[in-house]
Amino acid sequence: MPQYERPLSPHILIYRHSFTTVLSGFHRITGVALVVGTLLLIALLLALAAGPDPYAKVQAFCASWIGLFMLFGWTWSLCYHLCNGIRHLGWDIGWGFEIPRMKQTGWIVLAVSGLMTVLIWACVIARGGVA
Amino acid sequence: MSAVDLKTPLKRARGLGAGNDGAHHFIVQRVTSVALIPLGLWLIWFGLSLAHASYEQARALVAQPFTAVMLIALVVMAFWHAQLGMQVVFEDYVTPRWREVTMQLLMKAFCFLAAVACILAIVRIALGTH
Numbered sequence: 001m002p003q004y005e006r007p008l009s010p011h012i013l014i015y016r017h018s019f020t021t022v023l024s025g026f027h028r029i030t031g032v033a034l035v036v037g038t039l040l041l042i043a044l045l046l047a048l049a050a051g052p053d054p055y056a057k058v059q060a061f062c063a064s065w066i067g068l069f070m071l072f073g074w075t076w077s078l079c080y081h082l083c084n085g086i087r088h089l090g091w092d093i094g095w096g097f098e099i100p101r102m103k104q105t106g107w108i109v110l111a112v113s114g115l116m117t118v119l120i121w122a123c124v125i126a127r128g129g130v131a
Numbered sequence: 132m133s134a135v136d137l138k139t140p141l142k143r144a145r146g147l148g149a150g151n152d153g154a155h156h157f158i159v160q161r162v163t164s165v166a167l168i169p170l171g172l173w174l175i176w177f178g179l180s181l182a183h184a185s186y187e188q189a190r191a192l193v194a195q196p197f198t199a200v201m202l203i204a205l206v207v208m209a210f211w212h213a214q215l216g217m218q219v220v221f222e223d224y225v226t227p228r229w230r231e232v233t234m235q236l237l238m239k240a241f242c243f244l245a246a247v248a249c250i251l252a253i254v255r256i257a258l259g260t261h
Contacts, residue, residue: 028220031213031216031217031220032217032220034213035213035216035217038209038210038213038245041249042245042248042249044181045193045202045249045252045253045256046248046249046252048186048189048190048193048252048256049251049252049253049255049256052186055186055189056186075175078171078174078175082167082168082171082172085164085167085168086168088164089161089164089165092161116175120175120178120179123179124179124182127182127183128183
């Protein structure tokens with residue numbers, strides 16, 4: 001059977017991006033980011049089991065600029081994926097498919113995930129930063 | 132394949148195996164996502180508790196039976212959900228097929244090994260073995 005150069009799904013380069021498309025893209029991107037972020041969780045748990053010295057290294061990494069960037073990105077990714085995941089579960093039971101409702105819940109997801117991220121980091125900073 | 136195929140789609144599909152678990156991926160993705168709502172919210176609380184804890188405090192927290200159970204549940208659900216999600220991402224974007232299959236296998240191996248390693252670490256802490 002001959003092989004043809006067939007377009008990939010979902011056809012990113014052809015669709016006109018709308019608010020809901022971008023939110024849908026965020027869901028995937030934050031999902032992949034969360035998988036990358038599990039590396040921190042794995043490192044933390046394994047170091048905690050291994051002893052004080054490895055744990056101190058993980059803590060030092062978390063307090064570094066790369067560590068803080070990863071933690072901050074991970075926090076928003078978790079909040080967004082959680083909120084938008086609940087939006088998806090609504091669609092799965094047939095709720096919220098109308099375009100105005102979809103846009104409204106999209107804004108709610110953005111606002112709530114942003115607010116959660118700010119509140120979480122306000123808690124961290126109020127108690128004296130990471131580690 | 133012959134140029135003209137007069138078989139009906141049903142005739143072609145028959146004998147290729149049962150079709151009654153086609154929605155399995157979809158359903159498990161949803162079931163794990165529902166479990167991850169309370170577990171994800173708990174993870175935020177757990178992370179905040181760890182942010183200012185010393186090594187001893189962090190170990191004592193993880194060693195509490197409730198924390199250990201929640202952490203193990205979180206690890207199982209999160210890596211299961213992650214593996215299902217990444218499968219779809221690879222299916223959509225990775226070509227050719229051999230590269231996609233390789234990445235699928237590597238991702239599933241990573242998620243499985245990471246979950247086992249995390250559970251072992253949690254159990255070691257909970258049982259107090261250094």
